[in-house]
Ligand code: OKV
């Protein structure tokens with residue numbers, strides 16, 4: 092009896108080893124779990140469910156097979172794959188969840204989120220986020236021909252990579268006040284997120300009681316999962 096959490100795989104056709112690592116994880120680990128939660132950035136980029144990229148079909152098929160084997164799978168959007176929509180959800184059998192979701196699991200109340208909204212010190216990013224998360228702007232973007240969307244997305248990623256090289260490390264991490272505010276707002280003592288690529292188990296004080304923030308690692312050279320059971324919450328790195 093355990094539930095698994097992953098995030099920040101950043102799957103893309105250029106990194107087949109990560110895809111292989113994910114397939115291995117599904118067959119070896121996820122298949123035995125009660126449920127699988129993917130907390131965003133499953134994909135490095137997403138420009139619309141109509142993108143015929145074969146990798147997308149491959150991942151949808153693998154997740155669908157798991158769902159048909161009885162594993163419920165849930166997805167929260169990341170800052171990269173936030174345009175992933177109902178069509179991919181149907182194909183993969185994943186259920187899309189709101190960006191902040193409270194889960195009651197084996198007696199613990201756990202706030203699940205991608206984690207980018209906690210990085211409030213990075214104002215440039217938060218400004219970018221407000222624009223691309225605007226439903227009207229998304230509708231206009233999705234109305235463009237796929238080829239234009241792909242071209243725009245490639246340009247935006249190149250620009251962002253340049254900008255991030257100049258950002259100090261500290262503003263790329265979560266803001267401690269934002270963390271507490273979110274936990275108090277949802278009345279939880281547990282939080283699981285990804286995004287920062289700083290895997291760790293943090294303890295913090297919340298109104299004089301102990302709270303926990305567990306951060307998933309990105310899948311660069313190894314995988315990262317959180318396993319929640321009745322007895323424990325474990326952050327587990329594993330080789331591909
Ligand atoms: C995702 C990020 C690229 C960060 C564009 C409206 C707009 C959506 C989009 C295009 C880009 C996602 C969808 C991508 C995340 C980047 C660069 C930086 C920091 C528009 C709605 F503005 F053009 F109208 N996009 N893609 N970045 O390539 O996956 O998160 S993406």
Ligand code: MN
Pocket residue numbers: 099131132169170171205207285286287
């Ligand atoms: Mn992210």
